[in-house]
Amino acid sequence: MxxxxxxxxxxxxxxxxxxxxxxxxxxxxxxxxxxxxxxxxxxxxxxxxxxxxxxxxxxxxxxxxxxxxxxxxxxxxxxxxxxxxxxxxxxxxxxxxxxxxxxxxxxxxxxxxxxxxxxxxxxxxxxxxxxxxxxxxxxDVLPGHIGTRTSLDLSYAELSCTSPDIMSPEELLRFNNLKKVVRRTSWGGDCYAYGLLALGQIDIIAESSMKPWDWAALVPIIEGAGGRMTNWQGEPLDLNNNDGTVLAVGNPQLMPEIIKHLSAR
Incomplete structure (x- = not known):
């Protein structure tokens, strides 16, 4: 490059x-x-x-x-x-x-x-x-320091998603499997939630129906803050071959456990 x-x-x-x-x-x-x-x-x-x-x-x-x-x-x-x-x-x-x-x-x-x-x-x-x-x-005004949270226990994790309406019925069932094991779920974040994840305020974001322009800018931001972004299968996000699911995690060590919950039907 x-x-x-x-x-x-x-x-x-x-x-x-x-x-x-x-x-x-x-x-x-x-x-x-x-x-x-x-x-x-x-x-x-x-x-x-x-x-x-x-x-x-x-x-x-x-x-x-x-x-x-x-x-x-x-x-x-x-x-x-x-x-x-x-x-x-x-x-x-x-x-x-x-x-x-x-x-x-x-x-x-x-x-x-x-x-x-x-x-x-x-x-x-x-x-x-x-x-x-x-x-x-x-x-200029609002506080914040870059660095994702490193909690190793999903029971303390803050989960976020823009809206349940963006998910298909099957995806919502899979999302709810994850929702059951985290501390809290918040809705309505759009791209701002990813900024908050990079500041260590949110631990997990799981969304679907995402187009490339929805997630493209977020990958370097999340990964440069210590986190990781993939699809729900743990595969890298790709411009030409993406199923629309996006998973952002502050602590990459939690990724296998999160994917297990999102894969369950």
Missing amino acids: NKSVLEKAITIAEACADAAHRTVAPYFRTPLQADAKMDDSPVTIADRAAEKAMRTIIENAFPEHAILGEEGGRSGSESEWQWVLDPIDGTRAFLTGRLSFGSLISLFHQGKPVLGIIDQPVTNERWIGVKDEPTRFIS
Whole structure:
């Protein structure tokens, strides 16, 4: 991997996060018309404008790189470098005035995520993950220190998921197997929950129906904080072959036991 490309990409990714931040924040808690996409998920003018701003920055800096965005689809020619963008992860939360949404920017090299950013434009929090480097957390006001929790007992674990509605009936049964053995389960986290896992506030996140733009940026952040991300079978997340399940764990030693519960029917 060309280190100079990655170093430049970090600067460009932060510029994208800044652009999305400036675009999205003024729309928060204002009357917005949301359109329904083919999968019935909502999209707003803020989503489209933020992605357009990020695409422009990337295309100017790296015209040879491919881009995959939730709103604009795939653009650019085949490349060993591919950006994956979600201008507002958690649009439902954004529309209802809740703070669990964020902008997600990620870069893949030869199909593997090497860079990821979560930016929360209202709380002014940002997580930056780079492959083989410690994750960084930037906040002007809110406290937080990078480092996942190392509890070895599931009975003390905090489990999170955005909503039970994202799971099929079979997946929900499997999720409930895990839910029975943890301390607590919280709902409604969107990408913000993954940032909290990187800060050691949450131990496990198990979700399904996840598209690449939902999880791409999160992998370097979680792994750079000491955790691990896979699908529910413990396999690495892949752009081309993923069943939509995502498992993020603060303590990787708990992964086999968690997967056992998620595999039971």
